[in-house]
Amino acid sequence: MPIRFLKSETIAQLLSHVDDDKDLYIKGSFSSYGLDSPMSSFESLGAVNIQELATLLLPSADNFFEPENSEIVFGAFRDITRYQAADSRMWAYYSLMYGLPFVRKRYPAKFQISNSVEDLTEAVDMHFLKPNNSRNLIRNNILARLWWNARVVNDIDPRTAPEMLRALLINTDHRAQFMERPTQFSTNAFQAGLMYSLKKYKENNKHNYFDAPRSSKGAAQTATHYNYRATAAFLNRLGGTVNLNLLKPTEIMDLISKNEESFYARVAA
Amino acid sequence: MRFDPKKSFGYPVLRKDSSDYVNADISTSIELLETQDSSHVYEIEYHVMIGVRDIKDAIRSRDLSLVLSFFCPKTLYSASFVTQDLTGRMPIDMRNIKGDLFIEVEVVVNSNTFNLRSDRFNPEFSELSDSCVLKRGDLVAQGWPEKLFIEREVFQSVISLFQWAPDDEMSDGVWKLLAKNESIQIVANQNQIRHLTSAQLTKDGRAVLLNSIILPAIIQLISTVIADEFDESALWFKVLEQKLQATGDTINANSDPIALAQKLLKFPLAALNETLFIES
Numbered sequence: 001m002p003i004r005f006l007k008s009e010t011i012a013q014l015l016s017h018v019d020d021d022k023d024l025y026i027k028g029s030f031s032s033y034g035l036d037s038p039m040s041s042f043e044s045l046g047a048v049n050i051q052e053l054a055t056l057l058l059p060s061a062d063n064f065f066e067p068e069n070s071e072i073v074f075g076a077f078r079d080i081t082r083y084q085a086a087d088s089r090m091w092a093y094y095s096l097m098y099g100l101p102f103v104r105k106r107y108p109a110k111f112q113i114s115n116s117v118e119d120l121t122e123a124v125d126m127h128f129l130k131p132n133n134s135r136n137l138i139r140n141n142i143l144a145r146l147w148w149n150a151r152v153v154n155d156i157d158p159r160t161a162p163e164m165l166r167a168l169l170i171n172t173d174h175r176a177q178f179m180e181r182p183t184q185f186s187t188n189a190f191q192a193g194l195m196y197s198l199k200k201y202k203e204n205n206k207h208n209y210f211d212a213p214r215s216s217k218g219a220a221q222t223a224t225h226y227n228y229r230a231t232a233a234f235l236n237r238l239g240g241t242v243n244l245n246l247l248k249p250t251e252i253m254d255l256i257s258k259n260e261e262s263f264y265a266r267v268a269a
Numbered sequence: 270m271r272f273d274p275k276k277s278f279g280y281p282v283l284r285k286d287s288s289d290y291v292n293a294d295i296s297t298s299i300e301l302l303e304t305q306d307s308s309h310v311y312e313i314e315y316h317v318m319i320g321v322r323d324i325k326d327a328i329r330s331r332d333l334s335l336v337l338s339f340f341c342p343k344t345l346y347s348a349s350f351v352t353q354d355l356t357g358r359m360p361i362d363m364r365n366i367k368g369d370l371f372i373e374v375e376v377v378v379n380s381n382t383f384n385l386r387s388d389r390f391n392p393e394f395s396e397l398s399d400s401c402v403l404k405r406g407d408l409v410a411q412g413w414p415e416k417l418f419i420e421r422e423v424f425q426s427v428i429s430l431f432q433w434a435p436d437d438e439m440s441d442g443v444w445k446l447l448a449k450n451e452s453i454q455i456v457a458n459q460n461q462i463r464h465l466t467s468a469q470l471t472k473d474g475r476a477v478l479l480n481s482i483i484l485p486a487i488i489q490l491i492s493t494v495i496a497d498e499f500d501e502s503a504l505w506f507k508v509l510e511q512k513l514q515a516t517g518d519t520i521n522a523n524s525d526p527i528a529l530a531q532k533l534l535k536f537p538l539a540a541l542n543e544t545l546f547i548e549s
Contacts, residue, residue, distance in 0.1 A: 008449070082341075086367040
């Protein structure tokens with residue numbers, strides 16, 4: 001099935017009619033809304049596997065199934081290009097058509113009939129329609145977020161992708177440290193940082209490396225154990241003087257190891 | 270690595286607008302070129318000019334390397350090329366890029382240790398006795414960061430930016446221009462839009478549209494840029510800017526919007542000369 005994009009005008013109209021469509025967002029469906037018509041959307045080259053998309057696992061209070069669902073969305077949109085995946089109009093169409101049950105379970109407080117129109121409009125904008133803001137698209141659109149999670153771990157190595165996804169998504173702050181600092185982590189540092197996380201995850205999937213308390217003085221300075229925030233801070237410092245694209249990720253991992261060793265040497269002293 | 274000519278590394282780093290070296294400079298040029306082979310693979314052509322012989326010699330001897338790094342924030346795409354050639358071309362798949370593509374050009378220590386020396390060091394570094402020892406990955410020279418803006422629309426005609434937008438409160442025969450961030454909307458009532466979309470289907474109709482709608486719209490947009498009443502992040506501005514750069518033009522306070530708009534649209538009157546003005 002070719003991929004479909006909502007037209008910009010359709011997105012603008014949807015955003016201005018959230019009040020009229022409130023029931024559809026809270027308990028209904030957009031399947032009969034006419035979003036498939038040429039007036040509302042257009043097709044482009046590429047393919048989407050709708051059957052696979054329909055297998056999304058519905059989140060519960062104690063498990064969002066984010067690694068599993070990232071794999072499902074990536075599989076359903078396996079052939080799209082990064083250019084297409086950066087276009088919020090495509091994600092707007094599929095999120096509205098196929099993502100409503102998922103988003104109601106993922107963000108239940110935001111999709112209540114008692115919520116104000118303003119709050120619901122903000123939630124619709126954030127999780128379905130968000131136009132023209134790549135960072136918010138990757139962070140908040142329900143399907144784009146899942147696809148990009150899988151994209152970045154597959155860029156590193158498709159063979160380790162399933163396990164690296166589980167390490168990346170071990171908590172939202174860990175994901176944010178690596179995925180939401182695009183400029184800082186545009187180098188091999190991103191790859192090395194995630195490979196280091198995978199190494200720790202394989203040692204113990206409840207490793208205290210993933211426990212990184214925040215503090216106003218900076219977690220890296222006050223933590224009693226070495227954690228991913230210390231790694232992120234170290235890579236940030238290192239990238240200020242060293243070209244991390246020249247170094248191989250394995251070389252950078254060695255430097256992270258030395259930084260961890262020196263941390264524990266300081267703690268012991 | 271962030272470019273900051275004021276930043277001190279504790280040793281001289283050759284950069285534009287930095288005084289770490291005297292009578293020496295680094296400059297770069299980056300161009301995006303179409304290829305014959307593929308519609309989506311382009312080439313980035315780069316030239317790096319380095320005014321310090323010791324650095325150039327060390328690149329030739331592989332003690333130093335040139336590292337070109339690319340990063341697109343919208344698609345999280347990054348790539349880097351390590352080379353000894355100060356001039357070259359490298360392929361880039363445009364399906365990976367959307368919006369801004371940031372390009373960094375750096376000269377970096379490639380060997381495990383490197384003795385940086387030059388008679389061009391600023392005298393402030395006199396304690397280094399004309400040399401200092403650096404380690405692998407350390408920065409030696411840094412070009413001014415470059416940025417390309419890449420949207421499909423940039424490689425298509427300016428006309429592809431235009432969209433018809435219905436507004437049934439408008440009368441027949443009336444239209445207005447609405448410059449959005451992602452598109453340029455021509456607003457008219459549904460009936461008028463039907464006429465306009467029909468006109469697009471014929472060569473004569475396209476020539477008329479080009480002269481009656483597109484040309485005045487582009488003149489108006491250029492005028493808003495001249496008056497500094499526009500949003501620099503707007504797609505239409507970036508497309509116009511890049512199209513004009515390709516012809517060696519820029520929009521400034523002295524620009525003639527009528528002349529620039531005609532140039533951008535490849536002289537629309539010629540389209541009428543070839544269609545409606547042909548003498549039978």
